[in-house]
Amino acid sequence: MSGAELKKVGLKVTLPRLKILEILEQQGDEDHHLTAEDVYKILLEQDEEVGLATVYRVLTQFEQAGIVRRLNFENNLSTFELDTGDNHDHLVCVKTGRVKEFVDPIIEDRIQQIAKEKGYELSGHSLVIYGTCKE
Structure with missing residues (x-):
């Protein structure tokens, strides 16, 4: 997904949104659903200065825009996956x-x-x- 596609769903293109989207596209697969904390740790490893609160906010915005699905399992952790339809x-x-x-x-x-x-x-x-x- 590109910056133009973010705009299409009504989201402003920002560096944190692009970075988080990139992580979901590269790291999230059928065997690896990411928590907000997982995304945050990856951002830290990439020396990105994005706070955990921003990660939660962006993931919630992505969920509301239909970009990601939030999955809540019995372990009480929310995981996120790209909504591929x-x-x-x-x-x-x-x-x-x-x-x-x-x-x-x-x-x-x-x-x-x-x-x-x-x-x-x-x-x-x-x-x-x-x-x-x-x-």
Whole structure:
């Protein structure tokens, strides 16, 4: 995502926003969902002078603009991922906190069927499976 795309969603292009967006694009993947503290630590490692409060504020602005999704799991930590518009679910390790994404067409079909059977028009869903990973 570029500065022009930030403008398109109504956000002013600032260095902190660009840096945080860059971190989410480079560091956040299907196996690595970032907390605000993770983003802050990476900024510190890059010698960027951005405060933790700014990181939280920018991530909240990104969430409101539809750029990122905030995920709240049972470990009471909010993690953030870029909102790519795809539909996926999550596995969470209860020991390490590691989050892994997955997509299963059978589960997706069944969720659609259940919604239809119960008379719901599905607008979205969230499935989180908790367990212990091998690591």
